[in-house]
Amino acid sequence: MDFATLASQFFIGLSRGMIFFIVAAGLTLIFGVLRITNFAHGALYMLGAFIAYSVSTLFGQGPYGFWLALLVAPIAVMLVSLVIERGLLRFIYNRNHLIQMLLTYSLVLIAGDLVKIIWGTEYKSMDIPGVLRGSFNLWGASLPWYNAFLLIVGPIVALGLWLFLSKTHLGKICRATATDREMVDVLGINSTRVFAMVFALGGWLAGLGGALIAPTTTISMGMDASIIIYAFLIVVIGGLGNIWGALISSIIMGVGEAFGILFIPSIAIIIPYMIAGVLLIVRPSGLLKSAW
């Protein structure tokens, strides 16, 4: 095993972790502020991928299609999330967790059928834009340009979230709501508006994750089920509701899985669960402080 292989595998794992982070950040944010287990988060991610496909196809899979899709898909998913929050979720904030889970789970089923009705059952695929195609040489090993692109987008999103949460007034209210919801209400802040905004932001992140993964894979029904498992594992490992915990555990998960695939490829399928198991034995309440 030479250095180049290890290095390229590390960067590939890191870029895998970036997708995990973008999706899991939305989930953990909703966890932290709304205290809702949003099973439909994976469905929003799938919706993001399908919308990205449609936008890109509208432009003949041309060079602008991808960039426009990257802009439009997350916003479209954000609007859908807003409708879900205002239309359904806000009525069940005071109900118990089981009801909330049932509602979000029913959204998963609805989204699955909706996708089938709108886009049909055939496998869809979207092109990687010309400038990001192919791969470049990294100390003798090769790294696809698209993975490098993800390595840039991931930190930008993380930085943006950090700026929003720690530097803006709204972000501070979000953090306060996550820490002590009653106190925020007592201070006269309209917390339902905060809830709507956070859920929309979470949806935007899910849609962005879907739009980013779309060019690299098959866009098909069932892609929601495969991401939601990772997202939940990451959120639990990182500490429920803690964005930085999600960032750290996404990176551990992505890089850990990549090295697992390199060293024990025949049982790669169990690696995420091994990582989650070990980390939860070491730190049962998550890597960082949980918001719950």
Added chain:
Amino acid sequence: MVRMVGKKKSLNLIRLGSLLLITALVASGCGSSPNESKDTKTELKPTKVGIVDTYTGGAAVYAKDSLDGFKLAVKEIADKGGPKIEFVTRDDEFKPDKSTSWAKELVMREQVDFLAGTTNSAGSLAVSQYAKESKVPFIVWGGMSDKITGAAGHRYVFSTLPNTAIIGKAGAVQLSKTTHQKIWLAGSDYEYGHSVINNLWSNLTTIKPGVEKMGESWWRVGETDFTPYINAIRSAKPDILVVGTGGADMVAFMKAVKATGLIQELPVWAHTSYDPATLRPLGDQAPEGVMGTNPYLHNYPDTADNKAFVEAFKKEYNREPAAFALYGYMGGKFLGAAIEKAGSNDKEKIIDAMEGLSIDTPVGKATLRKEDHQVAIPMSYGVVAKVEGVFTAKDLHTLSPEDIMPSVDAILKARAK
């Protein structure tokens, strides 16, 4: 108090369970002796086929094709004044338990004479078991597991598509014609993936004893990012990568092969690599040079029979037929020919007529092998290539059924176990 409630509940459950069991037993007892037909050679009753298949979800694209192929066969048989075939369909949603319950419903309530369908291999095996118990013949045109007509085969199950044993052997023959020695095996971590790869590997080691297995990678079904797998395999520097993966994963894998530039460094083999279902979604991102096997293409074999089939299918459904359309079509044709040959509605006589039956199909002469009820058709192999601006296959060769069918001895040995 709590315990008593629990007991009462479980007692109720037992009562309900036994009631259901009795109903099921009574019903299945009735189902196995429906209208025995008298031997009226002049006027045959229509034969009713109950089709259980996956009409919703990710595999619906295959079930739609096979159903349309079957419908075309039924129409053609009727146009020629052959036996009348009626059918009903049920959607199993890719769930094996639903396949069996629909199969039972079709036999008991709809009183079908034949069962057919099941893209899900586990569903095929489950329905096959029921077919054996109820003595209602079952034509598989969807499930690819080699167990269906292999280890778990019996008198009442037939298969009109090449199974994983045949695919694996065809792949082994193709690879034995190359010089590659060090081989990396990979695939989806489920029945289909393991079955194709195991069959290929055991055949390859027999045909070409010098080959060496360098390692194996197995990914989960629904994997979205293949770059870490490809990077790891590339670093091991094998001579060739052999892949068994299906459906949506196949498209994603091929995309990653192109994006990582793997094909420039390392030859790759995958079943259905040049199938339209794989290439169409890929657009211009199909990796040229990936080797593969495929039983059928609308333009291969380039014969009058195939052209006529494609023409008829296009006229009826306004699209080109893919491999599964052929499988459903053959299922219908075999059934029609067998009823005609038997000259009777008696299921046992139709089975006897079906055993060893040969018919002309778009891919040439096809035979339902007498010993294991597995269809024998040729298989093609080739590489993905851009021909006149369209991605398809080139360097196509045909393997005859004799080259790729598992031996009857091996089948009987597996069944005896």
